[in-house]
Amino acid sequence: MTPTLVRQHPPRTGAAPRVDPRARARDWSEIQERMLVPLYEAVYERLDVGPATRVLGLGCGSGLALLMAASRGAQVTGVDTCADRLDLARERLLPEDRDAHTRDAARIVHGALAQAARADAYTVVTAFEPIGCLAGDAEGLGDLLAEAVPLAGRGAAVVLSGWGPPERCATTSVLRVAAKLAEPLRGTGTWRPTDRDDLERVAARAGLRPDGSGRVACPFGYADADSAVRGLKSTGLFDPAVSATDQAQVDKELAEALHPYQRPDGTVWMPNVFRYLVARTP
Numbered sequence: 001m002t003p004t005l006v007r008q009h010p011p012r013t014g015a016a017p018r019v020d021p022r023a024r025a026r027d028w029s030e031i032q033e034r035m036l037v038p039l040y041e042a043v044y045e046r047l048d049v050g051p052a053t054r055v056l057g058l059g060c061g062s063g064l065a066l067l068m069a070a071s072r073g074a075q076v077t078g079v080d081t082c083a084d085r086l087d088l089a090r091e092r093l094l095p096e097d098r099d100a101h102t103r104d105a106a107r108i109v110h111g112a113l114a115q116a117a118r119a120d121a122y123t124v125v126t127a128f129e130p131i132g133c134l135a136g137d138a139e140g141l142g143d144l145l146a147e148a149v150p151l152a153g154r155g156a157a158v159v160l161s162g163w164g165p166p167e168r169c170a171t172t173s174v175l176r177v178a179a180k181l182a183e184p185l186r187g188t189g190t191w192r193p194t195d196r197d198d199l200e201r202v203a204a205r206a207g208l209r210p211d212g213s214g215r216v217a218c219p220f221g222y223a224d225a226d227s228a229v230r231g232l233k234s235t236g237l238f239d240p241a242v243s244a245t246d247q248a249q250v251d252k253e254l255a256e257a258l259h260p261y262q263r264p265d266g267t268v269w270m271p272n273v274f275r276y277l278v279a280r281t282p
Contacts, residue, residue, distance in 0.1 A: 024233070025087070027233070035218055038217060040068050040128065047124055054076075055077065055126060056152065060079060063108070064092070074124075076106050076107070086110050121151065124159070125151075126158075130162050131162045132194035133163050146206065152281050154281060155280050155281060156280065158208055160202055161274060162194065162276075163274060165273070169271075171232075173257060178250070182243070200277065208281060213276060215273050216273070219272060222268040225258055228268040233250070
């Protein structure tokens with residue numbers, strides 16, 4: 001079904017979308033975050049993450065990737081600017097009933113990366129939030145790496161991730177709907193097509209040496225259309241569309257864009273491929 005893109009209200013250019021940050025963080029944690037588990041697993045397997053690994057997770061969200069690294073015995077530190085997601089990460093990684101030794105192996109930092117510095121340099125730095133679909137996201141990651149790389153040891157692995165080719169990502173068609181709705185805003189934060197060299201350019205600007213890459217199938221699967229809408233909106237990728245129209249309009253268009261991916265039993269299934277790059281610090 002082709003979405004009908006009709007704006008029912010004048011665009012409120014630059015207006016902040018009205019969302020419940022706690023509900024969105026919970027939707028991310030319970031619905032969307034798990035979609036990238038195959039990516040986390042592939043990276044950790046490739047880098048042999050284990051007890052000797054000290055992981056710094058940039059944009060760690062609600063901490064699922066960190067939890068998976070910690071389950072392999074790694075010491076983990078997560079950094080993010082979203083307080084609501086970090087609250088959920090603390091629940092996962094720092095529950096009150098854990099012993100002191102286990103709790104010392106995990107840290108959660110809100111805001112400034114300088115607070116994440118530790119006596120022993122990090123051996124792995126991860127940026128699992130995929131770039132390559134929002135204008136300005138590569139620049140934002142570059143700024144973050146400029147602060148993070150000095151905290152890592154010489155030759156440490158820095159993992160960058162991004163969306164795969166648009167023709168191999170079913171979710172691209174849904175993101176295009178968001179782009180059309182957000183058209184009046186046109187600028188940083190609006191959707192753009194993925195470029196095959198996004199990750200390499202970010203690594204080069206950060207002074208990192210590429211050391212291999214890979215592609216991982218990460219299908220987005222949801223119990224029903226409502227879960228799909230909530231999960232996708234929790235990524236923040238639809239905020240510009242909400243700012244330009246309203247929540248009801250975005251929900252309607254998003255539900256229609258998902259229709260081709262809804263199965264007879266009501267579940268939603270969208271095959272996607274994500275790419276990662278392993279780079280090394282100087």
